[in-house]
Amino acid sequence: MKQTMLAVTRETYGGPDVMCLSRVDRPIPKADQVLVEVEATSVNPFDWHQLTGRPWLVRLPALFKPSVRILGADIAGTVVAVGDQIQDFKPGEAVFGDINFGAFAQFAIAQPHMLARRPDGVTVEDAGVVGIAGLTALQAVRDWGRVQAGEKVLINGASGGVGAYAVQIAIAFGAEVTGVCSAANTALVRRLGADRVIDYKSTDFATEQVRYDVVIDLVANRGPRAIGRILADNGRWVLVALNIPRFLVSSLFGRWLLGGSNKTTTFKIAEIRQDDLATLARMLAEGQIRSVIDRSFSLEDVPKAMSYLATKRAKGKVAIRLE
Ligand SMILES: NC(=O)c1ccc[n+]([C@@H]2O[C@H](COP(=O)([O-])OP(=O)(O)OC[C@H]3O[C@@H](n4cnc5c(N)ncnc54)[C@H](OP(=O)(O)O)[C@@H]3O)[C@@H](O)[C@H]2O)c1
Numbered sequence: 001m002k003q004t005m006l007a008v009t010r011e012t013y014g015g016p017d018v019m020c021l022s023r024v025d026r027p028i029p030k031a032d033q034v035l036v037e038v039e040a041t042s043v044n045p046f047d048w049h050q051l052t053g054r055p056w057l058v059r060l061p062a063l064f065k066p067s068v069r070i071l072g073a074d075i076a077g078t079v080v081a082v083g084d085q086i087q088d089f090k091p092g093e094a095v096f097g098d099i100n101f102g103a104f105a106q107f108a109i110a111q112p113h114m115l116a117r118r119p120d121g122v123t124v125e126d127a128g129v130v131g132i133a134g135l136t137a138l139q140a141v142r143d144w145g146r147v148q149a150g151e152k153v154l155i156n157g158a159s160g161g162v163g164a165y166a167v168q169i170a171i172a173f174g175a176e177v178t179g180v181c182s183a184a185n186t187a188l189v190r191r192l193g194a195d196r197v198i199d200y201k202s203t204d205f206a207t208e209q210v211r212y213d214v215v216i217d218l219v220a221n222r223g224p225r226a227i228g229r230i231l232a233d234n235g236r237w238v239l240v241a242l243n244i245p246r247f248l249v250s251s252l253f254g255r256w257l258l259g260g261s262n263k264t265t266t267f268k269i270a271e272i273r274q275d276d277l278a279t280l281a282r283m284l285a286e287g288q289i290r291s292v293i294d295r296s297f298s299l300e301d302v303p304k305a306m307s308y309l310a311t312k313r314a315k316g317k318v319a320i321r322l323e
Pocket of ligand 1: 132133200
Protein backbone atom coordinates (compact mmCIF):
# COMPACT_ATOMS: atom_id res chain seq x y z
CA MET A 1 0.00 0.00 0.00
CA LYS A 2 1.25 3.50 -0.88
CA GLN A 3 2.42 5.64 2.04
CA THR A 4 1.07 9.18 2.25
CA MET A 5 2.17 12.46 3.83
CA LEU A 6 0.94 15.98 4.45
CA ALA A 7 2.15 18.70 2.10
CA VAL A 8 1.24 22.26 1.19
CA THR A 9 0.23 22.07 -2.47
CA ARG A 10 -0.91 24.48 -5.18
CA GLU A 11 -2.43 23.81 -8.60
CA THR A 12 -2.28 27.33 -10.13
CA TYR A 13 -0.13 30.45 -10.04
CA GLY A 14 -1.45 33.00 -7.54
CA GLY A 15 -1.10 34.40 -4.03
CA PRO A 16 -0.82 32.45 -0.76
CA ASP A 17 -4.55 31.62 -0.93
CA VAL A 18 -3.94 29.14 -3.78
CA MET A 19 -1.93 26.98 -1.35
CA CYS A 20 -3.58 24.37 0.86
CA LEU A 21 -2.65 21.52 3.16
CA SER A 22 -3.25 18.20 1.32
CA ARG A 23 -2.60 14.50 1.78
CA VAL A 24 -0.41 13.27 -1.07
CA ASP A 25 1.72 10.21 -1.91
CA ARG A 26 4.99 10.07 -0.03
CA PRO A 27 7.81 10.28 -2.64
CA ILE A 28 10.09 7.29 -3.26
CA PRO A 29 13.76 8.11 -3.93
CA LYS A 30 15.26 7.08 -7.29
CA ALA A 31 18.71 5.48 -7.43
CA ASP A 32 20.51 8.87 -7.26
CA GLN A 33 18.20 10.55 -4.72
CA VAL A 34 17.85 10.96 -0.97
CA LEU A 35 14.54 10.98 0.94
CA VAL A 36 14.55 13.40 3.88
CA GLU A 37 12.00 13.70 6.67
CA VAL A 38 11.57 17.48 6.87
CA GLU A 39 11.86 19.04 10.33
CA ALA A 40 12.35 22.69 9.37
CA THR A 41 12.23 24.83 6.25
CA SER A 42 11.71 28.51 5.53
CA VAL A 43 10.13 30.86 2.99
CA ASN A 44 12.21 32.84 0.51
CA PRO A 45 11.48 35.38 -2.26
CA PHE A 46 12.37 32.45 -4.61
CA ASP A 47 9.29 30.54 -3.34
CA TRP A 48 7.21 33.70 -3.76
CA HIS A 49 8.27 34.10 -7.42
CA GLN A 50 7.48 30.42 -8.07
CA LEU A 51 4.11 30.74 -6.31
CA THR A 52 2.96 33.83 -8.15
CA GLY A 53 4.65 33.14 -11.49
CA ARG A 54 6.11 36.66 -11.37
CA PRO A 55 8.28 37.85 -12.95
CA TRP A 56 7.02 36.03 -16.05
CA LEU A 57 10.49 34.62 -16.68
CA VAL A 58 9.90 32.02 -13.95
CA ARG A 59 6.97 30.64 -16.00
CA LEU A 60 9.19 29.61 -18.91
CA PRO A 61 9.08 25.92 -17.95
CA ALA A 62 5.25 26.00 -17.52
CA LEU A 63 3.43 29.06 -18.85
CA PHE A 64 -0.16 28.63 -17.60
CA LYS A 65 -0.21 25.79 -15.08
CA PRO A 66 2.76 25.30 -12.76
CA SER A 67 4.60 22.01 -13.15
CA VAL A 68 5.63 21.99 -9.47
CA ARG A 69 2.83 21.38 -6.92
CA ILE A 70 4.92 21.49 -3.75
CA LEU A 71 7.20 24.49 -3.21
CA GLY A 72 9.84 24.98 -0.52
CA ALA A 73 13.60 25.14 -1.14
CA ASP A 74 15.29 25.34 2.27
CA ILE A 75 15.37 22.11 4.23
CA ALA A 76 16.67 20.54 7.43
CA GLY A 77 15.75 17.08 8.60
CA THR A 78 16.78 13.45 8.80
CA VAL A 79 17.65 11.07 5.97
CA VAL A 80 15.09 8.24 5.92
CA ALA A 81 16.01 6.40 2.71
CA VAL A 82 18.63 6.60 -0.05
CA GLY A 83 18.76 5.30 -3.64
CA ASP A 84 21.15 2.49 -4.66
CA GLN A 85 23.79 4.87 -6.06
CA ILE A 86 24.01 7.08 -2.95
CA GLN A 87 27.29 6.65 -1.07
CA ASP A 88 27.53 9.93 0.85
CA PHE A 89 24.42 9.78 3.02
CA LYS A 90 22.72 7.09 5.06
CA PRO A 91 19.42 6.82 6.93
CA GLY A 92 19.42 8.50 10.32
CA GLU A 93 21.84 11.32 9.39
CA ALA A 94 20.91 14.94 10.18
CA VAL A 95 21.15 17.04 6.99
CA PHE A 96 20.20 20.44 5.64
CA GLY A 97 20.39 22.28 2.33
CA ASP A 98 18.56 23.86 -0.58
CA ILE A 99 16.51 21.52 -2.77
CA ASN A 100 14.69 24.13 -4.95
CA PHE A 101 11.23 22.52 -4.56
CA GLY A 102 9.31 20.12 -2.34
CA ALA A 103 10.25 21.09 1.22
CA PHE A 104 6.76 22.30 2.27
CA ALA A 105 5.95 18.66 3.11
CA GLN A 106 6.63 16.00 5.71
CA PHE A 107 9.05 14.21 3.34
CA ALA A 108 11.07 15.58 0.43
CA ILE A 109 13.37 14.26 -2.29
CA ALA A 110 16.86 15.75 -2.59
CA GLN A 111 19.78 15.38 -4.99
CA PRO A 112 22.82 14.61 -2.81
CA HIS A 113 24.79 17.71 -3.91
CA MET A 114 21.97 19.86 -2.49
CA LEU A 115 22.54 18.55 1.04
CA ALA A 116 25.26 18.73 3.69
CA ARG A 117 25.50 17.24 7.17
CA ARG A 118 24.09 19.30 10.03
CA PRO A 119 26.78 19.45 12.74
CA ASP A 120 25.98 18.79 16.40
CA GLY A 121 25.34 22.13 18.07
CA VAL A 122 23.52 23.63 15.07
CA THR A 123 19.79 23.47 15.73
CA VAL A 124 17.44 22.09 13.12
CA GLU A 125 15.70 25.46 12.88
CA ASP A 126 18.96 27.40 12.38
CA ALA A 127 19.99 24.96 9.63
CA GLY A 128 16.50 24.86 8.13
CA VAL A 129 16.48 28.57 7.29
CA VAL A 130 20.06 28.99 6.04
CA GLY A 131 19.80 27.36 2.56
CA ILE A 132 19.09 29.96 -0.14
CA ALA A 133 19.84 33.04 1.99
CA GLY A 134 23.12 31.67 3.34
CA LEU A 135 24.36 30.42 -0.05
CA THR A 136 23.47 33.77 -1.63
CA ALA A 137 25.18 35.77 1.11
CA LEU A 138 28.33 33.62 0.99
CA GLN A 139 28.61 33.75 -2.81
CA ALA A 140 27.79 37.49 -2.90
CA VAL A 141 30.52 38.35 -0.37
CA ARG A 142 33.23 35.86 -1.36
CA ASP A 143 32.73 35.22 -5.10
CA TRP A 144 30.78 38.11 -6.66
CA GLY A 145 32.07 40.92 -4.41
CA ARG A 146 35.54 39.34 -3.83
CA VAL A 147 35.54 41.03 -0.42
CA GLN A 148 39.04 41.33 1.12
CA ALA A 149 40.02 42.02 4.73
CA GLY A 150 40.04 45.75 5.47
CA GLU A 151 37.70 46.67 2.60
CA LYS A 152 34.67 48.89 3.16
CA VAL A 153 31.43 47.05 2.36
CA LEU A 154 27.92 48.54 2.28
CA ILE A 155 25.02 46.11 2.57
CA ASN A 156 21.72 47.61 1.40
CA GLY A 157 18.91 45.56 2.98
CA ALA A 158 21.07 44.40 5.89
CA SER A 159 18.23 43.18 8.13
CA GLY A 160 16.54 40.74 5.71
CA GLY A 161 17.07 37.05 5.09
CA VAL A 162 20.16 37.41 2.88
CA GLY A 163 21.34 40.67 4.49
CA ALA A 164 21.60 39.31 8.04
CA TYR A 165 23.94 36.52 6.84
CA ALA A 166 25.83 38.86 4.47
CA VAL A 167 26.66 41.29 7.31
CA GLN A 168 28.09 38.45 9.43
CA ILE A 169 29.97 36.79 6.55
CA ALA A 170 31.53 40.09 5.41
CA ILE A 171 32.70 40.68 9.00
CA ALA A 172 34.10 37.13 9.15
CA PHE A 173 36.08 38.03 5.99
CA GLY A 174 37.57 41.02 7.84
CA ALA A 175 35.59 43.76 6.09
CA GLU A 176 34.42 47.03 7.64
CA VAL A 177 30.65 46.76 7.24
CA THR A 178 27.95 49.42 6.95
CA GLY A 179 24.38 48.12 6.98
CA VAL A 180 21.35 49.96 5.56
CA CYS A 181 17.94 49.22 7.09
CA SER A 182 15.00 50.99 8.76
CA ALA A 183 15.25 52.49 12.27
CA ALA A 184 13.33 49.49 13.65
CA ASN A 185 16.20 47.17 12.67
CA THR A 186 19.31 49.23 13.40
CA ALA A 187 19.87 47.56 16.79
CA LEU A 188 19.64 44.10 15.19
CA VAL A 189 22.14 44.96 12.45
CA ARG A 190 24.53 46.40 15.05
CA ARG A 191 24.20 43.21 17.12
CA LEU A 192 25.16 41.23 14.01
CA GLY A 193 28.45 43.13 14.12
CA ALA A 194 28.04 45.96 11.58
CA ASP A 195 30.50 48.79 12.25
CA ARG A 196 27.99 51.41 11.07
CA VAL A 197 24.25 51.33 10.44
CA ILE A 198 22.33 53.78 8.24
CA ASP A 199 18.59 54.26 8.74
CA TYR A 200 17.41 54.77 5.17
CA LYS A 201 14.50 56.98 6.24
CA SER A 202 16.76 59.60 7.82
CA THR A 203 19.91 59.30 5.64
CA ASP A 204 20.34 58.62 1.95
CA PHE A 205 23.37 56.33 1.72
CA ALA A 206 23.95 57.43 -1.88
CA THR A 207 24.81 60.99 -0.77
CA GLU A 208 27.51 59.85 1.67
CA GLN A 209 31.11 61.04 1.42
CA VAL A 210 32.42 57.54 2.28
CA ARG A 211 33.68 55.45 -0.66
CA TYR A 212 32.92 51.73 -0.55
CA ASP A 213 34.92 48.94 -2.17
CA VAL A 214 31.83 46.74 -2.44
CA VAL A 215 28.08 47.47 -2.37
CA ILE A 216 26.00 44.34 -1.82
CA ASP A 217 22.55 45.38 -2.95
CA LEU A 218 19.56 43.36 -1.75
CA VAL A 219 17.06 46.12 -2.53
CA ALA A 220 18.16 47.64 -5.87
CA ASN A 221 16.33 50.90 -5.18
CA ARG A 222 19.19 53.07 -6.48
CA GLY A 223 20.48 53.32 -10.03
CA PRO A 224 24.06 53.01 -11.32
CA ARG A 225 24.78 56.75 -11.20
CA ALA A 226 23.93 56.92 -7.47
CA ILE A 227 25.88 53.75 -6.66
CA GLY A 228 28.82 54.88 -8.81
CA ARG A 229 29.17 58.03 -6.65
CA ILE A 230 29.80 55.99 -3.49
CA LEU A 231 32.04 53.33 -5.08
CA ALA A 232 35.82 53.60 -4.64
CA ASP A 233 38.23 52.94 -7.53
CA ASN A 234 37.92 49.24 -8.44
CA GLY A 235 34.58 49.25 -6.58
CA ARG A 236 32.15 46.37 -7.17
CA TRP A 237 28.34 46.72 -7.15
CA VAL A 238 26.89 43.30 -6.43
CA LEU A 239 23.23 43.36 -7.46
CA VAL A 240 21.53 40.50 -5.67
CA ALA A 241 17.91 41.70 -5.77
CA LEU A 242 15.99 40.41 -8.75
CA ASN A 243 15.35 43.66 -10.63
CA ILE A 244 15.44 42.88 -14.34
CA PRO A 245 15.26 46.48 -15.74
CA ARG A 246 18.01 47.61 -13.36
CA PHE A 247 20.11 44.60 -14.28
CA LEU A 248 19.70 45.22 -18.03
CA VAL A 249 20.58 48.94 -17.76
CA SER A 250 23.52 48.17 -15.48
CA SER A 251 24.95 45.40 -17.61
CA LEU A 252 24.61 47.40 -20.87
CA PHE A 253 25.69 50.83 -19.64
CA GLY A 254 26.98 50.10 -16.10
CA ARG A 255 30.63 50.90 -16.77
CA TRP A 256 29.73 54.29 -18.21
CA LEU A 257 26.96 55.12 -15.70
CA LEU A 258 29.01 54.06 -12.67
CA GLY A 259 31.42 56.84 -13.64
CA GLY A 260 34.70 54.97 -13.83
CA SER A 261 36.05 52.29 -16.17
CA ASN A 262 37.36 50.29 -13.22
CA LYS A 263 33.99 50.11 -11.38
CA THR A 264 31.92 47.01 -12.11
CA THR A 265 28.39 45.62 -11.73
CA THR A 266 27.60 41.95 -11.18
CA PHE A 267 24.27 40.15 -11.14
CA LYS A 268 24.27 36.41 -10.55
CA ILE A 269 21.93 33.73 -9.31
CA ALA A 270 23.23 31.75 -6.34
CA GLU A 271 24.28 28.17 -7.08
CA ILE A 272 23.56 25.21 -4.85
CA ARG A 273 26.97 23.79 -3.93
CA GLN A 274 27.60 21.14 -1.30
CA ASP A 275 30.98 22.61 -0.30
CA ASP A 276 29.34 26.02 0.29
CA LEU A 277 26.65 24.36 2.43
CA ALA A 278 29.46 22.70 4.40
CA THR A 279 31.16 26.11 4.82
CA LEU A 280 27.91 27.58 6.17
CA ALA A 281 27.53 24.59 8.52
CA ARG A 282 31.06 25.17 9.84
CA MET A 283 30.46 28.93 10.29
CA LEU A 284 27.21 28.22 12.17
CA ALA A 285 28.85 25.56 14.35
CA GLU A 286 31.82 27.85 15.16
CA GLY A 287 29.53 30.80 15.92
CA GLN A 288 30.92 32.99 13.10
CA ILE A 289 27.35 33.37 11.84
CA ARG A 290 23.95 32.75 13.37
CA SER A 291 20.50 32.48 11.87
CA VAL A 292 18.21 35.36 12.78
CA ILE A 293 14.68 33.99 12.98
CA ASP A 294 11.89 36.56 13.03
CA ARG A 295 8.87 34.22 13.25
CA SER A 296 8.16 30.50 13.11
CA PHE A 297 5.06 28.98 11.50
CA SER A 298 3.68 25.42 11.27
CA LEU A 299 3.47 23.51 7.96
CA GLU A 300 -0.24 24.28 7.79
CA ASP A 301 0.55 27.99 8.09
CA VAL A 302 2.96 28.19 5.13
CA PRO A 303 0.47 30.52 3.35
CA LYS A 304 0.58 32.88 6.37
CA ALA A 305 4.39 32.74 6.33
CA MET A 306 4.39 33.60 2.61
CA SER A 307 2.06 36.56 3.24
CA TYR A 308 4.38 37.82 5.97
CA LEU A 309 7.44 37.48 3.69
CA ALA A 310 5.60 39.48 1.03
CA THR A 311 5.38 42.48 3.39
CA LYS A 312 9.21 42.76 2.91
CA ARG A 313 9.49 43.61 6.60
CA ALA A 314 10.90 40.29 7.85
CA LYS A 315 13.86 40.61 10.23
CA GLY A 316 16.16 37.81 9.08
CA LYS A 317 14.35 34.58 8.25
CA VAL A 318 10.77 33.33 8.49
CA ALA A 319 10.91 29.69 9.59
CA ILE A 320 8.53 26.75 9.12
CA ARG A 321 8.80 24.14 11.88
CA LEU A 322 7.27 20.69 11.37
CA GLU A 323 6.16 18.55 14.32
N1 LIG B 1 20.47 36.62 -6.94
C1 LIG B 1 20.12 35.59 -6.18
O1 LIG B 1 20.56 34.45 -6.38
C2 LIG B 1 19.16 35.82 -5.03
C3 LIG B 1 19.04 34.86 -4.03
C4 LIG B 1 18.22 35.15 -2.93
C5 LIG B 1 17.51 36.35 -2.87
N2 LIG B 1 17.62 37.22 -3.92
C6 LIG B 1 16.90 38.51 -3.88
O2 LIG B 1 17.51 39.30 -2.85
C7 LIG B 1 16.54 40.17 -2.28
C8 LIG B 1 16.57 40.05 -0.76
O3 LIG B 1 16.16 38.74 -0.38
P1 LIG B 1 15.84 38.44 1.14
O4 LIG B 1 15.55 36.99 1.27
O5 LIG B 1 16.88 39.05 2.01
O6 LIG B 1 14.48 39.29 1.30
P2 LIG B 1 13.66 39.66 2.63
O7 LIG B 1 14.13 38.84 3.77
O8 LIG B 1 12.23 39.61 2.27
O9 LIG B 1 14.07 41.19 2.87
C9 LIG B 1 13.33 41.88 3.84
C10 LIG B 1 14.20 42.99 4.37
O10 LIG B 1 14.31 44.00 3.35
C11 LIG B 1 14.54 45.22 4.03
N3 LIG B 1 14.17 46.37 3.20
C12 LIG B 1 12.99 46.60 2.59
N4 LIG B 1 13.03 47.79 1.95
C13 LIG B 1 14.26 48.32 2.18
C14 LIG B 1 14.94 49.52 1.79
N5 LIG B 1 14.33 50.43 1.05
N6 LIG B 1 16.21 49.70 2.18
C15 LIG B 1 16.86 48.79 2.94
N7 LIG B 1 16.27 47.64 3.36
C16 LIG B 1 15.00 47.41 2.98
C17 LIG B 1 13.63 45.13 5.23
O11 LIG B 1 14.20 45.91 6.25
P3 LIG B 1 13.37 47.12 6.90
O12 LIG B 1 12.09 46.48 7.45
O13 LIG B 1 14.31 47.61 7.94
O14 LIG B 1 13.06 48.08 5.77
C18 LIG B 1 13.62 43.65 5.59
O15 LIG B 1 14.46 43.36 6.71
C19 LIG B 1 15.20 39.78 -2.92
O16 LIG B 1 14.95 40.68 -3.99
C20 LIG B 1 15.45 38.39 -3.50
O17 LIG B 1 14.63 38.10 -4.62
C21 LIG B 1 18.43 36.99 -4.99
